[in-house]
Amino acid sequence: MKQRLRSFWGWGLADETLPEVYISEFKRMVQLAFGLNSVDETPPPRLEELSLRTPGFSLPSDLKSFCTQETYDRASHTYGKSFRDMIRAINRKFDNPPDYVAYPSTEEEIAALMRFCAEKRIALIPYGGGSSVVGGVEQPRGNHYEGSISCDMVNFDKIIRVNEKSRTARIQAGIYGPAMEAGLKPFGLTIRHFPQSFEFSTLGGWIATRAGGHFATLYTHIDEFVQSL
Ligand SMILES: Cc1cc2nc3c(=O)[nH]c(=O)nc-3n(C[C@H](O)[C@H](O)[C@H](O)COP(=O)(O)OP(=O)(O)OC[C@H]3O[C@@H](n4cnc5c(N)ncnc54)[C@H](O)[C@@H]3O)c2cc1C
Missing domain, CATH: 3.30.465.10 (Uridine Diphospho-n-acetylenolpyruvylglucosamine Reductase; domain 3)
Structure with missing residues (x-):
């Protein structure tokens, strides 16, 4: 079952939007609850607004065929789906994306990824649906690793x-x-x-x-x- 494109910054599908009336009613509720005269709305981020840092290392040729550095893939694998994740995404804070996203289809490809990452001290992070709410799919910060690859398991779907x-x-x-x-x-x-x-x-x-x-x-x-x- 192939999935429609997921939102890179929040829950759900990229082409699903909230009806305008939900947004206006929600704003009205917040205004009433906090006694505000008006509420500012921050529009969701767009891919064109993001400029992710360049990957900090290059890939050997055998990994290139199933790894990508596309902005959509890296942005959508930067966070899980907690409130804190949404806030950072809405604020366009994508300062710690994975260097690459891998989409292996065979065990051999996963083994090759593991060998490369172990050798080069690169964090390899399994990614399922990315619905983690405790930072489980996030890239490590600090200088313990030379970089990171998010390993999306989507092709292991049988x-x-x-x-x-x-x-x-x-x-x-x-x-x-x-x-x-x-x-x-x-x-x-x-x-x-x-x-x-x-x-x-x-x-x-x-x-x-x-x-x-x-x-x-x-x-x-x-x-x-x-x-x-
Ligand atoms: C709206 C919402 C509702 C939720 N409801 C529930 C609920 O009812 N019950 C509940 O328990 N949780 C719930 N959660 C939390 C989350 O959905 C669960 O933790 C879920 O099990 C994560 O699955 P995932 O495939 O999205 O994993 P991810 O978020 O992709 O990964 C979670 C962790 O598992 C690791 N991982 C993923 N796949 C693999 C793999 N193949 N091999 C090894 N490690 C792997 C990742 O590295 C990460 O550390 C909810 C989250 C949201 C946003």
């Missing part, structure tokens, strides 16, 4: 095997919630893990963060559904 008898499945880590449920449905199965970020988060991200499916009852934590990694 359900490899389903065993209907034992009701287990082998699934790649980068699959998004809706795609996984759609793939299991024909077998009459569900993971039954529904975090509020379901639409834009991945199996690998859920497991790495030990997510809780707050839209379901009883067994809701991802730990309860994982047989092995």
Whole structure:
């Protein structure tokens, strides 16, 4: 399931905008709550406004084919989706983007990335849906590393095997919630893990963060559904 372009600065899709009436009503509510005569509105950032620093290192040729330094990719992998992240993005503060974003499609490509990063002291950060609210997908600051690569797992989106008898499945880590449920449905199965970020988060991200499916009852934590990694 290919996704439409995501917003590089906030939650949701790039072409989704709020109806004008929501914005005016929200402004009215803030005015009333704080006794203000008017409220200034900051328009969302546009890609053309950003000038990201140049990558601090170059890539060997075997990594170039699946890594990019495009502004959209680097900006959209700079932050997660917490309130603090939104504020920094709305303020056009993209001062610490990853040097590159990698989109590997094979385990060999991930291994090649790991070898390069270990050798050159570069931080390699797995990126699932980027819905982290605790800085988990952010690049490290300081001089401990020579730079960073955000490793987007989006191409690892397959359900490899389903065993209907034992009701287990082998699934790649980068699959998004809706795609996984759609793939299991024909077998009459569900993971039954529904975090509020379901639409834009991945199996690998859920497991790495030990997510809780707050839209379901009883067994809701991802730990309860994982047989092995
Ligand atoms: C609107 C909203 C609602 C939310 N609702 C919930 C909720 O109901 N329950 C809940 O628990 N959380 C919730 N969260 C937090 C977040 O969605 C979860 O932490 C989710 O599990 C992150 O998944 P992700 O794929 O987006 O991972 P990312 O944000 O991309 O990554 C999170 C961490 O996991 C690591 N990681 C990602 N993929 C891999 C991988 N394949 N291998 C190794 N490490 C990896 C990253 O490096 C990072 O450290 C919510 C967040 C938002 C913005």
